[in-house]
Amino acid sequence: MTPDRPAVVESAGIGRVRVTSYRDLRLLVDTYTSHLRDLGIGIGERIILEADVTAQSIAMLLACSAAGLTFIPVSPETPAQRLHSMISTARPALHVQPTDGKRDALPGGVGTARFDTAGITVVERPPTGRSLRREACVTDPAYMIFTSGTTGRPKGVVMSHRAVVSFYRAMLEYRIVTPRDRVASTSPLQFDFSLLNIGLALGSGAAVVPVAQQLVRWPRNFLRVLRETGATQVNGVPSIWQQALRYEPEKVAALDGLRGILFCGEEFPLPELRRIRELLPQVRIINCYGATESMACSFADVPDPLPDDLERLSIGSGHRGAELLLVNEAGHVIDEPGVPGELYLRSPALFSGYWDDPAATRAALVPDPLCPQSGQLVLRTGDVAYRGHDGELYFCGRSDSQVQINGNRVELGEVERRLLEFPGATAAAAVPLPHAASGTVLGGFVVVSNDAPAADAASLREFCADRLPSYMVPREIRLVETLPTTTNGKVDRAALISSAATAG
Numbered sequence: 231m232t233p234d235r236p237a238v239v240e241s242a243g244i245g246r247v248r249v250t251s252y253r254d255l256r257l258l259v260d261t262y263t264s265h266l267r268d269l270g271i272g273i274g275e276r277i278i279l280e281a282d283v284t285a286q287s288i289a290m291l292l293a294c295s296a297a298g299l300t301f302i303p304v305s306p307e308t309p310a311q312r313l314h315s316m317i318s319t320a321r322p323a324l325h326v327q328p329t330d331g332k333r334d335a336l337p338g339g340v341g342t343a344r345f346d347t348a349g350i351t352v353v354e355r356p357p358t359g360r361s362l363r364r365e366a367c368v369t370d371p372a373y374m375i376f377t378s379g380t381t382g383r384p385k386g387v388v389m390s391h392r393a394v395v396s397f398y399r400a401m402l403e404y405r406i407v408t409p410r411d412r413v414a415s416t417s418p419l420q421f422d423f424s425l426l427n428i429g430l431a432l433g434s435g436a437a438v439v440p441v442a443q444q445l446v447r448w449p450r451n452f453l454r455v456l457r458e459t460g461a462t463q464v465n466g467v468p469s470i471w472q473q474a475l476r477y478e479p480e481k482v483a484a485l486d487g488l489r490g491i492l493f494c495g496e497e498f499p500l501p502e503l504r505r506i507r508e509l510l511p512q513v514r515i516i517n518c519y520g521a522t523e524s525m526a527c528s529f530a531d532v533p534d535p536l537p538d539d540l541e542r543l544s545i546g547s548g549h550r551g552a553e554l555l556l557v558n559e560a561g562h563v564i565d566e567p568g569v570p571g572e573l574y575l576r577s578p579a580l581f582s583g584y585w586d587d588p589a590a591t592r593a594a595l596v597p598d599p600l601c602p603q604s605g606q607l608v609l610r611t612g613d614v615a616y617r618g619h620d621g622e623l624y625f626c627g628r629s630d631s632q633v634q635i636n637g638n639r640v641e642l643g644e645v646e647r648r649l650l651e652f653p654g655a656t657a658a659a660a661v662p663l664p665h666a667a668s669g670t671v672l673g674g675f676v677v678v679s680n681d682a683p684a685a686d687a688a689s690l691r692e693f694c695a696d697r698l699p700s701y702m703v704p705r706e707i708r709l710v711e712t713l714p715t716t717t718n719g720k721v722d723r724a725a726l727i728s729s730a731a732t733a734g
């Protein structure tokens with residue numbers, strides 16, 4: 231790409247658009263890299279990068295990689311206690327935030343600095359011990375992302391340069407964007423979806439259009455930023471579309487520069503996907519599946535048109551150079567169609583391990599089930615899927631989203647899919663609710679469109695009872711305006727469970 235092409239296009243949604251060219255970005259990276267080197271931080275040391283996605287924070291993460299330092303992206307919203315526990319776990323040399331960053335009162339022993347377009351200004355010098363490292367190496371950790379950890383304490387997912395670059399190379403073969411494209415990225419920096427988007431845009435000579443999450447929540451502002459910045463590709467978790475489709479469908483339809491949508495993180499509610507297809511018929515929609523332990527691993531085009539009887543979306547069959555296997559409970563690889571199994575991933579983009587947690591690492595990176603003698607390790611994803619007759623894989627849910635209700639095994643995704651078939655339903659979540667008398671009961675939360683026919687708990691329960699066995703019919707169903715989401719934008723099931731508990 232020519233140096234004066236846009237690399238980052240930013241807008242605060244109030245008419246002012248700021249463009250950073252590839253040349254400017256490169257100059258910023260070089261400035262930050264030399265300031266980092268001057269700090270004398272040893273190769274392989276960690277840097278906590280607390281920032282939203284901006285031209286400067288993108289330059290900072292590139293500079294960390296250029297200087298052989300591992301960056302740990304965290305959002306400014308991260309609670310102090312969680313940040314301090316990450317610091318005591320990862321023992322970073324430095325914490326950097328933008329000049330106007332709000333973070334203060336960090337624990338001792340960590341250098342602190344602030345950055346802006348002029349460079350890095352040190353506040354507390356980082357501790358510099360004698361480093362025994364001489365050369366950076368592609369197997370070094372490029373970054374570490376602390377997952378919210380569905381179970382227990384957050385785990386630090388360590389991704390090497392080699393893993394990231396091999397994933398980026400595979401992704402770029404799909405030619406998802408061209409140098410003329412502008413890729414809107416709606417995830418926080420701490421979510422690797424933003425790192426995928428940065429690699430997708432900059433690896434294609436295109437521009438990144440960072441959209442802050444709090445902006446995404448206001449559909450009018452969100453759609454205005456997309457228009458002002460000329461975004462041609464919008465990447466985000468499914469929930470970013472919920473409010474815009476509900477309140478501003480005509481503005482969604484007016485996004486005439488939009489060529490592509492890519493989503494990941496969880497299943498896209500089919501009624502909303504159909505709505506997007508109606509409003510934006512010319513747009514390519516890609517379902518990108520994977521876990522932070524490999525950044526992602528498959529890309530599948532959403533069929534156009536969406537067949538009426540479509541039950542599930544394909545997640546494809548793994549990008550070129552990777553292989554998704556289905557393994558049954560006995561640990562044998564399945565290859566007959568229609569039989570669900572756990573997805574295992576063979577890939578050059580696998581993570582190095584969980585930081586300082588060999589037991590969790592051994593549980594995730596396991597011997598190749600087809601050839602354990604070889605020493606090759608594959609990732610146990612914890613996801614359940616089956617292979618269709620078309621050879622593609624269809625996601626069924628997480629293996630830990632199978633819950634026991636009155637002794638019966640319930641796949642929560644199954645209940646959610648049925649709730650979503652209710653006329654006017656646009657989003658749904660099924661969760662296990664603790665119940666004084668019966669132990670655990672099924673709770674359903676449903677968002678219905680404004681003009682939905684009389685949707686109420688009783689009609690929804692009846693609708694489920696028509697098709698599901700009684701133990702899969704939610705005992706309690708609540709109609710909600712919207713589903714709560716986590717900082718990464720996924721449905722926050724823990725919040726639903728605690729909301730039901732407090733509501734009594």
Ligand SMILES: Nc1ncnc2c1ncn2[C@@H]1O[C@H](COS(=O)(=O)NC(=O)C[C@H](N)c2ccccc2)[C@@H](O)[C@H]1O
Pocket residue numbers: 377422423426493494495496497498517518519520521522523525526527545611612613625627628
């Ligand atoms: N397209 C999907 N359909 C359905 N369930 C899904 C899907 N993508 C993930 N998931 C689920 O999310 C889990 C991974 O969660 S995660 O580790 O927080 N990572 C992510 O959610 C994002 C992931 N790193 C990523 C980043 C960028 C592009 C694609 C994927 C997977 O194991 C699946 O259960």
